[in-house]
Amino acid sequence: MDPRALALARVLWDHLVLADPLSKADVILALGCHDTRVAVHAARLWREGWAPLLVVSGGNGKITTGWDETEARAFARVAREHGVPERALLLEETASNTGENITATRRLLDAEGIRVRGGILVAKPYMTRRAVATARRQWADVRWLAAAPDLGYDAYLDGVDERRFIELMVGDLQRMAVYAERGFQVPMPVPAAPWAAFEELVRLGYGRYLVS
DSSP states (O other), rough: HHHHHHHHHHHHHHHOOOOOOOOOSEEEEEOOSOOOOOHHHHHHHTTTTSSSOEEEEOOOOOOTTTTTTTTHHHHHHHHTTTTOGGGGGGEOOOOOOHHHHHHHHHHHHHHHHHOSEEEEEEOOOOHHHHHHHHHHHOOOTSEEEEESOOOHHHHHHHTTTTHHHHHHHHHHHHHHHHHHHHHOOOOOOOOOHHHHHHHHHHHHOOOOTTOO
């Protein structure tokens, strides 16, 4: 792997990762993805008593289209293995992107008659800032906090496809700007250093997940 690309990606990571101090909430919402460590962490938060309900949301997205099960089913299986009982678990199996994770979960909980005033979003570390920005636009009357597996940049790199990891972060950084302009999420300006790193990574060929 190109050491320069890895160094630039660290700059993106440092901006995209958002870890809020947690407080008690009504729901933990695990955002489906290819990384089941998110489900492990969501189950841990449930066991620690941060919320009485865990929702796992996800159909199949750009990375998981070849899975034999939905992201929600995979996450639910992991959550059960880590101590979350059926009574505390809801599955949302239609979402294919972050916005739909929020809006589809809102419809599900509304249909169940569950009122949400505070929620904890659990996502991949580099998805946390964008997840909160999206939730605060798409479900604005809820107080949203972000949480993620407790992994630093080097630890997260261990065992992942490094190129895809960088490409996904490049796509997420771009979405912080583009989706705010389109009204999909609240504005969270990107400082000069991560934006410059983003532009250089695009120039180096890491733009596979850019939106047009």
